[in-house]
Amino acid sequence: MEEAFFSAFTEELRGSLDVLTPPKPVSRWSRELYLSKWRRLASSVKPDGVVVACDGSISESTFSGGLTVWTARAIAHIYSEEGEVRSIPGVAVNIGWRLKGRPYFMKALELEILNRAVEEAEREFERVFALYDGSLYLRFIHHIPRLEAMEGILQRYVKALTKCLRLARRGAVSIVGLSKDSDISYLRARILLDAMLMERPRVGEELRSEQRSVKRMAERLREIVERSPGDPRLQAYLEEFDLEVSDESLYMDLAVEPGYTVPLILAPQTQFISEEVNRGTRSWWESSFRRVLRDRLEPLASLLDELYSQPPIAVSYWKTVSERGVYRVDVPSQALGFEGECGGLQEDRFLDDEGAAEAGDLIAALNWLSREPYAVNPLTEVDAIVRLDRSLYRQVYEPVIVEELRRRGFNVKPRKRWIRDLVLRGY
Numbered sequence: 523m524e525e526a527f528f529s530a531f532t533e534e535l536r537g538s539l540d541v542l543t544p545p546k547p548v549s550r551w552s553r554e555l556y557l558s559k560w561r562r563l564a565s566s567v568k569p570d571g572v573v574v575a576c577d578g579s580i581s582e583s584t585f586s587g588g589l590t591v592w593t594a595r596a597i598a599h600i601y602s603e604e605g606e607v608r609s610i611p612g613v614a615v616n617i618g619w620r621l622k623g624r625p626y627f628m629k630a631l632e633l634e635i636l637n638r639a640v641e642e643a644e645r646e647f648e649r650v651f652a653l654y655d656g657s658l659y660l661r662f663i664h665h666i667p668r669l670e671a672m673e674g675i676l677q678r679y680v681k682a683l684t685k686c687l688r689l690a691r692r693g694a695v696s697i698v699g700l701s702k703d704s705d706i707s708y709l710r711a712r713i714l715l716d717a718m719l720m721e722r723p724r725v726g727e728e729l730r731s732e733q734r735s736v737k738r739m740a741e742r743l744r745e746i747v748e749r750s751p752g753d754p755r756l757q758a759y760l761e762e763f764d765l766e767v768s769d770e771s772l773y774m775d776l777a778v779e780p781g782y783t784v785p786l787i788l789a790p791q792t793q794f795i796s797e798e799v800n801r802g803t804r805s806w807w808e809s810s811f812r813r814v815l816r817d818r819l820e821p822l823a824s825l826l827d828e829l830y831s832q833p834p835i836a837v838s839y840w841k842t843v844s845e846r847g848v849y850r851v852d853v854p855s856q857a858l859g860f861e862g863e864c865g866g867l868q869e870d871r872f873l874d875d876e877g878a879a880e881a882g883d884l885i886a887a888l889n890w891l892s893r894e895p896y897a898v899n900p901l902t903e904v905d906a907i908v909r910l911d912r913s914l915y916r917q918v919y920e921p922v923i924v925e926e927l928r929r930r931g932f933n934v935k936p937r938k939r940w941i942r943d944l945v946l947r948g949y
Contacts, residue, residue: 545765545766546765548762548765548767548772548775549758549761549762551758552714552762555713555714555717556710556713556772556773556776557776559713559784559872560776560777560781560784561878561882562779562781563780563781563782563882563885563886563889564779564780564781564843564889565889566843566886566889566890566892567883567886567887567890568887569651569696570651570696570887571643571647571648571650571651571694571696572600572601572602572603572643572647573600573601573650573651573653573891574598574599574600574601574636574640574650574652574653575601575652575655575898575901575903575904576596576597576598576599576652576653576654576904577596577597577632577655577908578595578596578628578631578632578655578908579594579595579596579628580592580593580594580624580628581593581912581915582624583924585927585934585935587935588619589617589618589927589934590617590618590619591615591616591617591923592614592616592617592621592624593910593919594613594615594616594628595611595613595614595631595908596611596612596628596631596632596634596636596908597610597611597612597635597904597908598610598635598636598638598639599903599904600639600642600643601900602647610635610638610639610642612631612634612635613631614627616675617927621672622668622671622675623671623672623675623676626662626675626678626679627675627678627679629656629679629683630675630678630679630681630682632654632655632656633654633682633685633686634682636652636654636697637682637689639652640686640689640697641689644689644692644694644695650695651698651887652695652696652697652698653891653898653901654686654697654698654699655699655700655702655901655904655905656701657699657704657852658683658686658687658699658835658852658854659699659788659837659852660683660790660791661791662676664791664792664811666814666815666818669815669819669822673819673821673822676822677821680822680825680826680828681825683829684828684829684832687829687833687854690854690856690857691832691833691854691856696857696884696887697853697854697857698851698852698853698888699835699851699852699853700850700852700888700901701849701851701852702849704769704850705768705770706768706769706850707736707768707772708734708769708788708837708870709772709786709837710736710769710772711733711734711739712733712870712871712872714739714759714762714763715729715730715739716872718759722755722756725743728742728746729742731799731800732799733794733870734793734794736763739763740760740763740764743759743760743763744760747760769783769850770848770849773839773848774841774847774848777841777848779841780841780842781840781841782838782839782840782841782851782885783838783839784838784872784873784877784878784881785837785838785853785855785858785873785877785878785881786870787836787855787860787867787870787873788834788835788836788837788864788867788870789834789864789867789868789869790830790864790865790867792806792811792812793806793809793868795811797810797811798810803868804868805867806826806830806864806865806866807830807865807866812827827865829864830863830864830865831863831864831865832863832864833860833863834862834864834867835852835854835855835864836854836855836858836873836877836881837850837853838850838851838881838885840885840888842888842889843889844892849898851884851885851888855877857880857884858873858878858881859873859876859877859880860873860877
């Protein structure tokens with residue numbers, strides 16, 4: 523029977539690919555444009571201070587009726603200069619009906635553990651170089667009913683993130699967020715927009731309202747091209763905007779040597795939602811979303827005010843010395859010499875040469891921490907420890923959850939899918 527399935531699969535696969543066009547390679551002129559933001563760097567420097575690394579994982583149990591249990595765990599390692607490794611573990615459990623906000627729940631725990639480790643390391647060793655597995659930039663859905671459903675969880679996350687950024691403002695603490703897989707295209711969008719503003723200012727200003735989205739800028743530019751069909755330069759830009767490629771993938775292909783991109787300072791995500799764009803909102807502080815949030819979810823609004831009073835996150839892309847991959851790197855921008863408030867930014871912008879040079883010092887430290895076959899070995903080590911295996915969770919953690927729920931009077935019934943998996947797959 524498997525042979526019949528596989529034969530049908532190969533036929534369907536070919537049929538699906540027939541309607542999918544492979545992405546075109548970037549043009550020569552745009553290649554040079556993208557590489558103008560690339561800085562070669564193969565050198566490595568030992569981090570200034572003890573290294574802290576943090577990661578986490580989460581598992582979920584769902585029962586009939588919508589009862590849900592999240593079990594998150596996180597661990598931070600403090601690596602002393604003498605070779606000692608100190609572990610700081612943490613666990614969080616959330617139980618409720620049809621819970622919302624699972625990613626924020628895990629991130630909150632991770633950042634809380636990271637903050638504990640950084641504070642402990644700073645007290646004992648003074649200087650700290652901290653690594654976080656994930657992004658330090660806040661993204662969320664701007665839909666009030668959805669936010670109301672996960673208000674407590676989001677509050678916990680924003681509070682932990684704000685504390686992390688405050689710790690990073692101390693001169694003795696450096697904090698870097700590292701993402702293994704990222705599908706955003708903020709850099710490419712800003713590079714193309716800046717080039718258009720220089721070459722065709724009037725067209726660039728028309729695209730500016732859609733600046734964070736390559737796709738929406740392409741749609742706007744297509745309308746302009748239709749009004750000026752005989753302009754080959756605009757057509758060339760349109761072809762470039764139409765490419766489906768993330769920043770990570772772009773520099774994976776273009777960067778032939780180790781290095782990093784000039785950091786891009788990120789404005790609050792609120793600045794790029796349609797309502798704020800149409801209103802011409804100039805900052806978080808004057809956004810209509812903030813006003814609505816203060817009426818409906820005042821505690822969350824106050825926490826966001828605190829977060830956006832901190833300097834913004836700067837994002838860069840780093841190609842390792844081993845050249846095994848390109849990673850997204852998030853850095854609190856005050857470490858790169860920028861001290862303005864995130865909430866005061868209207869749009870993303872690149873740092874100057876001095877800020878790019880400061881970023882090079884952090885990248886050199888990441889190079890030093892990378893050993894074959896991995897990038898940034900401390901993060902690999904905490905990931906291996908904290909990851910909660912599915913079968914272990916089913917066999918050890920979940921029975922305890924079920925027993926405790928029943929002891930407290932809950933009529934716990936496994937979902938039919940869980941029974942099927944247990945019978946057919948053993949977990």
